[in-house]
Amino acid sequence: GAVVSQHPSRVICKSGTSVKIECRSLDFQATTMFWYRQFPKQSLMLMATSNEGSKATYEQGVEKDKFLINHASLTLSTLTVTSAHPEDSSFYICSARPTGATDTQYFGPGTRLTVL
Amino acid sequence: LAKTTQPISMDSYEGQEVNITCSHNNIATNDYITWYQQFPSQGPRFIIQGYKTKVTNEVASLFIPADRKSSTLSLPRVSLSDTAVYYCLVGDDGDSSYKLIFGSGTRLLVRP
Numbered sequence A: 001g002a003v004v005s006q007h008p009s010r011v012i013c014k015s016g017t018s019v020k021i022e023c024r025s026l027d028f029q030a031t032t033m034f035w036y037r038q039f040p041k042q043s044l045m046l047m048a049t050s051n052e053g054s055k056a057t058y059e060q061g062v063e064k065d066k067f068l069i070n071h072a073s074l075t076l077s078t079l080t081v082t083s084a085h086p087e088d089s090s091f092y093i094c095s096a097r098p099t100g101a102t103d104t105q106y107f108g109p110g111t112r113l114t115v116l
Numbered sequence B: 001l002a003k004t005t006q007p008i009s010m011d012s013y014e015g016q017e018v019n020i021t022c023s024h025n026n027i028a029t030n031d032y033i034t035w036y037q038q039f040p041s042q043g044p045r046f047i048i049q050g051y052k053t054k055v056t057n058e059v060a061s062l063f064i065p066a067d068r069k070s071s072t073l074s075l076p077r078v079s080l081s082d083t084a085v086y087y088c089l090v091g092d093d094g095d096s097s098y099k100l101i102f103g104s105g106t107r108l109l110v111r112p
Helices: none
Strands: A004-007 A010-013 A019-025 A032-038 A045-051 A067-073 A076-081 A090-097 A111-115 B009-013 B018-023 B032-038 B045-050 B053-056 B061-064 B070-075 B084-091 B106-111
Touching: A004 A090, A010 A019, A019 A032, A019 A090, A019 A111, A032 A067, A032 A076, A045 A067, A076 A090, B009 B018, B018 B084, B018 B106, B032 B061, B045 B053, B045 B061, B045 B070, B070 B084
Parallel strands: A010 A111, B009 B106
Antiparallel strands: A004 A019, A019 A076, A032 A045, A032 A090, A067 A076, A090 A111, B018 B070, B032 B045, B032 B084, B053 B061, B061 B070, B084 B106
């Protein structure tokens, strides 16, 4: 149990295009999901907290208009990187906290984004 | 959020016991200590969580002294597949606003 999936697992796009990444909790509901970004050889950096039915909360320094987050259901959150540029190339990871639970979060397998 | 400090890297050999210590001097009363493992190009994987004393599961043990200002993750008889980055995090996951903030982690290399 407690599986989180991400789609796509990797994506290559041209500079200026937008890319959508999906995060799904497969066997549990998640009121709260989180989006992280990780550059090579670095730690995970929290970008935003995604709350079902409400606006996401962004960490300081993260552009909310560039990284659009939608959490339309209890099992799905999406991250859209708008007008992507090469510096947005990174490993994007989501995590989900089971609704009503106070235990740990479960992480997705990550999405590798490469912007040419 | 309590800040954690871990060694940047550690080396070991197959079959040895590995102990990774994490300092969290400012840990709060309600904070738990959680360890994650991450392989390259994968999401972090939960290893173990504890509040005080000792916790053991099928993968690892977690030792927490009485003052809770540090914790030690113990991996018994490591294998090559244990080569990964290990993250120590502290926080109150009973708080609905709790969010995991990752530190630098410890890069463990297990040699044959």
